Amino acid sequence: MKVIICGAGQVGWQIARHLSGEANDVTVVDNNPDLVRRATDTLDVQGISGFASYPEVLDRAGARDTDMLIAATYSDEVNMVTCQVAHSVFGVTRKIARIRSQSYLQQMYSDLYRRDHMPIDVVISPEREVAEAALRRLSAPAAFDTQSFLDGQAQLLGLHLDEDCPVLDTPLRQLTDLFSTLRAIVVGIRRGTRLFAPEPGDQLFADDQIYVFSHIDDVDRTVEIFGKTVKKQNRVVIVGGGNVGLAVAQALEARADRVRVKVIEKSRACAERAADALERTIVLHGDGLSMELLAEAGVDRADAVLAVTDDDKTNLLAAVRAKSGGCPFAISLVNDPTLLPLMAPLKIDAHINPRATTVSSILRHIRHGRVRGVYSIGDAEAEVIEAQVLSTSTIAGKTIREIDFPEGVLVGAVMKGDKVIKPDGSTRIEEGDVIALFAMAADVPEVERLFQVSIDFF
Missing domain, CATH: 3.40.50.720 (NAD(P)-binding Rossmann-like Domain)
Known part of the structure; x- marks a missing residue:
């Protein structure tokens, strides 16, 4: 897929990193030559210096045969005009714009973005995304990080373990035995500065920061098991x-x-x-x-x-x-x-982190059907990916223990039909299942290959 990303700031750079890592043809456009140089030096992308809304700049970026344009500059107006030029002059079929000002986002003006007016297919509002993230944090006050997956039926919780946590020094496989009915799995541990996907024999220690996948109905119990108090925010x-x-x-x-x-x-x-x-x-x-x-x-x-x-x-x-x-x-x-x-x-x-929430939102809209959601952990150190299993995927029809996942990957939850289950090694992955998994950044390309999503985004 050929993609033009307008704006090489933190959001544009992260989107470019994700898409270029999946073997897409990515061109970054920014009027700041230093930001363009940073992108081309650190990523496998092409770079164009200039104002993204100028037709000749988009032409040099290859807009005549591009599949998608993402406008994420610092200016709402530049993003909107860029999408208009991409549509009217170059016929770009899919256009995503980041728009901050709430004046452009009021429901009464929603017709503004119709194809015969201001043709933007997806509008991303960072402030709305941040407000929703804040509400999620308030709903799970014991967690330092939280995100919903699998149609809201699974929750990723980031928990800091204190000295009085009752399950310290307990191997993770033993937690499964102790709490056999708990639908929760520890998928990531940050110990000091190191983030990793744990093995079944790994223990938990005080000051660890852990990432846990929990069924939405088991969130309160999960939080309590790891030594946190569930308290309503009044x-x-x-x-x-x-x-x-x-x-x-x-x-x-x-x-x-x-x-x-x-x-x-x-x-x-x-x-x-x-x-x-x-x-x-x-x-x-x-x-x-x-x-x-x-x-x-x-x-x-x-x-x-x-x-x-x-x-x-x-x-x-x-x-x-x-x-x-x-x-x-x-x-x-x-x-x-x-x-x-x-x-x-x-x-x-x-x-x-507003940038992380915006990046996750844009990626969620880019990937249709196959990868349904992406959530960035830390400073892009790891990702939580929600993806649907295709019939052509190499993992379809196999049990989890039969799938050759990289070491830095753990499956956190599986949705079969409308039911979310806690997976184990014997869980068979079928066509149409939706999987939520934790993957270290270096292992994301291999995960994409297993799901065979990079060859067919639409």
């Missing part, structure tokens, strides 16, 4: 009343269980806009780093604080201050991956 303080904070507050207001929310916003204009849009939520105007304002918002009585301003350092410090003020659980929005090692020393419970 009171939430949100630092940052921009688009993300507002979307989260509105979603919490809409819940039937009546979560009490308070929002702190530094910008008066944003605070007034949030106050007008929210019905039951209290909006406080001021600095989220102020201990006095955090105390006024009631962080000592809150179940969680969510720091989602547009500044990473503010989010980290606001989370630290809220924790010092008595809040038991803090989530920070962090764009810069180099800041993530600070999470543990600062005792911040969970983070949201």
Whole structure:
């Protein structure tokens, strides 16, 4: 497949890495020559310097015979015009655009993206993706990372193991014997700086960060087995009343269980806009780093604080201050991956990476039917892949123990029809089954080959 990716920032680079690794013909376009050079030096891609919306630039990038264009520059308007030019001038059949501004995304204007108006096939809103990620974090407060798979019937949970975890020093195969009815599998372990897919004889130790696949009905029990307390989030303080904070507050207001929310916003204009849009939520105007304002918002009585301003350092410090003020659980929005090692020393419970959520969303829309979802772990160190088994796949008709998976791959859950099961070595994989598996980054191309998805995306 021939793909043009417009924008060579973190999102564009990650998409290019994924697609070029699957032997696709990828061209990256950016008006910053340094970003283009970084992409061509580190990835098997071609690079074009120039403005992506210019017809001659797209022509040089090969738009006349490309299969797909992904517009992920920093400008909504450039992304939209790029898709229009790709459609009107070059007849590109599939166009995906990243659009941040909520003004372009209101439901009443949805006709804007029809083929005879602004022809964009898939619109990705990073802020909506981040808001949904924040809501997932709040729904599983014991986890530092969480993502849904298999039509919402399976959940990936990232759990940090404390000294009082009751299953420390227990081999993983013994956990299966101890909790035979538990539909959960440990698929990844981060020990220090090393992330790996464990063997059945591997033990769990204090300070390990583990990734567990759990059936949605067994999430609470899974969390408790690994020493975490299941607690409902009744009171939430949100630092940052921009688009993300507002979307989260509105979603919490809409819940039937009546979560009490308070929002702190530094910008008066944003605070007034949030106050007008929210019905039951209290909006406080001021600095989220102020201990006095955090105390006024009631962080000592809150179940969680969510720091989602547009500044990473503010989010980290606001989370630290809220924790010092008595809040038991803090989530920070962090764009810069180099800041993530600070999470543990600062005792911040969970983070949201906007770029990772956007990349995962774009990949989910690129791959139709065969690979249904991709979720990036850490700094692109591993991926969780949800894929459907084709009749032509080499794994169809085999049991899991008969399949020659790479060492860094573990199957976390299998969906047969509409039923999700916990797999073991004797589980037979049939045509039409959907598998969710954990794969180290180096093993992803081999996983793609096993599922035979790279030759047929559509």
